[in-house]
Amino acid sequence: MTYLAKPKLLAADAPRNALGYTRRDYEGAISTLCAGCGHDSISASVVQACFDLDIEPHKVAKLSGIGCSSKTPDYFLGNSHGFNSVHGRMPSVLTGAALANRNLLYLGVSGDGDSASIGIGQFAHAMRRGVNMTYIVENNGVYGLTKGQFSATADKGSKSKKGVVNRDNPIDLATLALQLGATYVARSFSGDKEQLVPLIKGALRHGGPAFIDVISPCVTFNNHAGSTKSYDYVREHNAAVNRVDVILPKAQIEASYPPGSLRRVVQHDGSILHLRKVSVDYDPADRIGAMNYLQERQALGEIVTGLLYVDSSGQDMHANLNTVEKALNQLGDAYLCPGSKALEALNATLR
């Protein structure tokens, strides 16, 4: 029950980040999702990522649509403003919020029904508009709150809990995001925090449209044999292309990697992504190559995970609109209102 407050007791030696906050300061209300839900692992990963990055909680705005996944922003970052908006319409609300204040971090949380079914239009347009955001889809292939209908990401041939076989082709949001111009595209698995936390961190520091498709099994409606979004299935078919470490500008680089196995990407804000190759010679700077690779592997039944694409040279929406540096919601009357003299001059041209 979310109106129950979490216990305030805190171990005296709980680790603190550079801002003096503990992990608890990044948590939210207690989750009301089913025990074992993949979404709760994603919430925990968001908490970890924000703690690690020393993000001021009130400098994050978290927005969601409707569904199990969209409830989760209540369960993390309790000191951040959140907005549980309209089913499938989080991208436009987030876009508007980002227009109003370019100086906050925007975290969009959505589900496969919310983004691939009802909201695919808004998903697509937010990507092509270059909104500076971290857009996470908690993808379980199923409608949880309405009890187990297929969503648009359900694989063809996968079986529902009631034994119905899905006949429709699936939508792959990561491929779409690539095609539509997202400049940071990743896929991960809620059961693999080692992989997920750095991917979220990289996205939060990206400075442009970042999309993460997180396969997140629904323990209640989509975790059975015949499902392609179950814990077992994803573990068996997960094919990671790389592992990411996010290095902040000030941090000492301590990790050492075997020669030839590392790729370095410097993002807008100076943060560095270290991409460790896993099994293939995968190039995350090649958008078209990434799309081809995803489709080839998908045809083989593999779930490709990792940082699929990153381009740190892209422009975001505010750059395209050439808006002032100061947040629009902070501009005072004097900056906005032309005043009576300007109006009188205008009147004179209308006679």
Added chain:
Amino acid sequence: MTTPAIQHCNDFVIKFANVNGSGSASANELFARAIIRMGVPVAPRNIFPSNIQGLPTWYEVRVSEAGWLGARGGCDMMVAMNPQTWDRDVAAIDPGGYLFYDSTKPLPPSKFRDDITVLGIPLTAMCNAEYEDARQRQLFKNIMYVGALMALLDMEFAAAEQLLVDRYRGKDQLIKANVNALRLGYDYAKQHLPCPIGLTVKRADAVGDRIMIDGNSACGLGAVFGGATVAGWYPITPSTSVIEAFSSYCRKFRTDPDNGRARYAIVQAEDELASIGMVIGAGWNGARAFTATSGPGISLMQEFFGLAYFAEIPAVIVDVQRGSPSTGMPTRTQQSDLLSCAYASHGDTRHVLLFPQDAYECFSLTAQAFDLAERLQTPVFVLSDLDIGMNEQLCAPFDWDDSRRYDRGKLMSYDELEAGKDFGRYLDVDGDGIPYRTIPGTHPTKGAYFTRGTTRNPYAKYSETGADYVYNMERLRRKFNTAKDLVPAPILKKAEQPTHVGVIYYGSTAPAMAEAGALLAADGIHVDTLRVRGFPFSDTVMQFIAERDAVFVVEQNESAQLRSLLINEGEIDPKKLVRVLHYDGSPITARFIAGKIADALSDRKVSPIGQPQRKVAS
């Protein structure tokens, strides 16, 4: 000719029948503005198709020294420049009226009428002789007929000449070419036609300091002055030019002089759902945001209106109403979105509406809408329509009080939070139903909350309990009542003689209603009128109805939407409110209103309504 020719000075209607896309619009506007420069009020109106090129279009100019700006109906002179619509255009001329046409190609006598004055000029032949280029031939033909009309109507040539100089200042070649075309038409008419005809324009002093502008431009300007920084929108006739104007005024007034960067953001969305979503996201985040749309857009935005109402997010929606749905009637005017805006969305919702009567109020009420939206933390609708939105009209000059500051409403600040002030996002602290809100990013550890629809307690915590829901709904009702006295007050105009009959009207009906009142009074029928400017209705509206035996509700829709709203909100006996409805797509006229009211009042003598029966002053 058996019927005497119409003889009117400074009081007539001239109609231009053109082909869409032929460049006639700016020539026709030149004609209208030249009359204004002579100190005589005009009311121009476009009647245009849902098309870019080739279909018929009409431009009507009502010349009225008395200052009546509503559509009059009828036609004293037709400028018939479109062969496609010739027959109906000729038929539309009042008996004794005038027909002006291009006489290059001879027409059989059967194509004319014998009760009108026919004035032909070989415009095409003259243009072909004067210009080589086909486009020039077309464009200057328009200017040429304006010149000829000026001679026929005894207008001052210098008035139009000066307008051209003002319009094309710095482009001397263009001025010269246009003045030349104007002169060719003027001189030809002087030499070959009986100038002046019975219709004339004589210099007067009836325009004053008024300006001429369309309502959509005024809305766009009002949004700039009202402090809007974010616009999300989707193109739809007849609202598109609101955003075009906003964009152009922003470039002029909101470009940072130091670095050329924009103090505004305008995003053309993928649809109306996304436009309103952006507006609501921006409003939630503390920017003044708006969209402009029309009926179908209002339909698409319904779900978001409900969310914004319950989540209590400021938003401004300019709805330029039109006939709906589909294509065709949508380029004609109507006031048919009242109910779909007033009660927009699911759940128990009701919304604040403003009704501008002209371009001046399009400016002032749009600017005010942003203050109201933030004060009340709710969507505010500015209900304009195609008639005032897309037609240039004479209106009072815009004004602005420089001491005025934006009312950002109840925003809790960092300092207040830091000082430990109690923050309940949905708590009614002041008894007016309006809670305090915080903007994301205000304070590191205080004042953050999770925004939802209705399922929350006064402290914005998730709650499904009935008592919390009821508390919230009762507070929202209080808030709506608070809005009654914040929206612009209605404007009462008492009849010259005591009467028990009233008329309620709103928006673009205003000029026709003012004239109808004068027409009725001249016939000894006296009516008090009340122009409603906002919803929720202030108590004075209900008092106006209570104090009268019968009240006519004049509006431009088929289902009597304002009447329904009055009955529903004021618990009025429906028999007391008499419908006067105009909805064929043309702007309502004084003749129509006066006729309906006079007929209904004479019917009432046969079949009286209401108790006790008092004598109607008629």
